[in-house]
Every structure is written in C-alpha cells, then in structure tokens.
Amino acid sequence: MCLGVPGEVTEIDGHEAVADFWGVERRVRLDVVGDAVEVGDHILNHAGFAIRKIPDREVEETMAIYESLFGDDVDEALDEIGAPRGADIDLGDEPDAKAPGESDDD
Secondary structure: OOOOEEEEEEEEEOOEEEEEEOOEEEEEEOOOOOOOOOOOOEEEEEOOEEEEEEOHHHHHHHHHHHHHHHOOOHHHHHHHOOOOOOOOOOOOOOOOOOOOOOOOOO
8 A cells, every 4th residue: 555645835846846744845746746736736745756736625634634643743753654854855867758668769
C-alpha cells in the first residue's frame, strides 16, 4: 500500500513545485497531476510526484484526516516517516520522458 501526503504549493517553477507539508518543504514534480496547479493549491504527494490536486472543497477534511493520524505530536509523526529536518530534497536534472522503444539517438 502507498500513502500520499497532502501539502500546500508555495512555489512553482515549470514542472516542479515546492510544497509545504506541516512545516517541512519538499520539491515535487507536477508532470503527472493532470490538473493545472497554482501557488496556494493543495496536492497529494507520493514519492516526489504530485499525483492529485485536492479540490478546494476537500482540503479541510483531507488535512483533518491526516492530522488525526499524527495524534498530538506532528513532529513525532514526521520523524516516524523519516522526514529529514531542515533539508530540501534536490531532484536534480530529470531526463525527458521518452515513448516506449524510443532511444536517445531518435
């Protein structure tokens, strides 16, 4: 089972964004989200990719559900999932997507 984590987009640069996850900022890719994403929107992040834009009408309920999973201590919950403190993940240069069977020489 996979777990997506909701976060608020604070910056956008092309197909990358910075999102805030309860005070921890991470870079996420926007390539697969499917909807236009703007600063202030909330996304569901999995493995560094925004997989879904959370509709405005669902943000409050979604955040409440995740916060209930944290219990009383958000910092402890973030530590349990291995969220490093004060470090921003650099995805580096991502290669362009290629169609199946396409090589660099095409």
